[in-house]
Amino acid sequence: MAVEAPAKPTLADKIYDKMFHNYVWKSIFRTGYPNTPRNQMLVVATNVFLHLHPTRIHRTHVKVTHTYCLGGLSFFMFLGLTVTGILLMFYYVPSVERAYLDMQNITTTVQFGQLMRNMHRWMAHAMVILVFLHMMRVFYTGAYKPPREFNWVVGVILLVLTFLLSFTGYLLPWDQLAFWAITVGSNIAGSAPVLGPKTRFWMLGGFEVGPESLIRFYTLHVIGLPLLAAIFMAVHFWRIRRDGGLARPL
């Protein structure tokens, strides 16, 4: 491929060349910097993160007002929550004796601990709202219609998982807000006919919110539910591609 070189390379061109056309860079990104259509498609197809996308997409779908990026932002919140969550895990021990003290520790002595906790909290709220809004946008664009029926169902499962992730996380600070919110919430679950009391017992690991509940909620919150959510998100994204991209008018 003939690359048109500028007559006199400027300083910027030289720096550009040094940065993107050296041996190390090319060993990581085989395509070089994506500045030609060919490389731009290659980078999307070969990069493990970008290849969630197709290489090309219908022009109506890049309009911000079509999706408002709501699905993408839900996913971005999930990633951000993973990062801040891992940082919080360094300092948090899910035992009744330590949990609350650890929270105090995080918010007072740990460097940027308060910031991490705040980010984790507000991102969690944002994710619940974003997922709900995403569902509304999918509904109002009629994007659940064939052949996307099943992806809508996967979406409903993701909605429930998002609620559960948020709910299990709510107990972990082990303060009055957490304790009583989960008490109220699990009482709601316990009221189910026939299976209710058993469900509540399994959920809490006892008759009341206590040490067993804390470790259960913690395990579900940091590994069980995120794993499930990641699996369903993988299916969700895969199906978008398999169903022919986003919905557009016939």
Next chain:
Amino acid sequence: MATTVVARPVARPQARARDEEVLVWPDLVFIEFIAAMLFTITLFFLSVVVNAPLLDQANADVTPNPSKAPWYLLNLQELLLHMNAAMAGIIIPTIWLVILGAFPYFDRDNEGQGVYFGTDGAVKITIIAAAIGFFGTWALILWDSGKVAFFLHDWFRLSGGDSLRFLESARSMQSQLPWPDWSREITYLPFNLRILDGTGSGGPTTFQHLDFPGWLVEQAIPIVFIVGLPSLLIYGMWRMGLVVTRRDALLALFGGFVASYGVLTLTGTAFRGQGQELVFPWELKVSEGIPGQE
């Protein structure tokens, strides 16, 4: 109706319009990057300014008043005030999630997909359904709190006398009507239905004797409202010629749902004070629940 099972292409329902396509890099990746940055920066500054709450250490002996679930469950907690707990907390949300998941299997027509409100009358249906859901839910909450009767009486000096007191709220039908004693204990099942109740947490079984006034107020009336009002809405809009297709019916149902879900969440969050009394947001105070103090 087996003939309606028509084979359809699995992967691509529509031919790709390649000349209408743009490159994902840079067009889409750029937008995604900007959106991600906007959110990161906004949430970062929010986190710098507003701290996540951390109250006193958990204490099972000290109950705050009101005790509330996380905000996205307060819609259910609000429902709980008006009906049987199992219905509000489990049965209604479960059935609704199943209905929601079944949307695409009910409305299988491709018409109007890929654009907002892509069918005739979609906007109109949505606005009407949302308005009815919004005001209807408020009206029901107000009525069931007894506030409507209170306003009528205190502000307009209107009173139906004691004979109409049973209309003040759903519960007053249970307490203000002259139910005969037998109606509060109708035996209808000769055996205990609680199969898995070995945990000792359940009180006396509710299955063998039916408290009819209680059942009426806790279950029958709420079911009639929750099933009846949306059905009536869709039926009415169908008679008016607004709802024609299945998509239209779903638009009405979903619009009404979003509005009333929003009202329930908002009421539960901002309008429920101590003892779950209906109050204005600025009157809402939480008592820390120091033992021995109200």
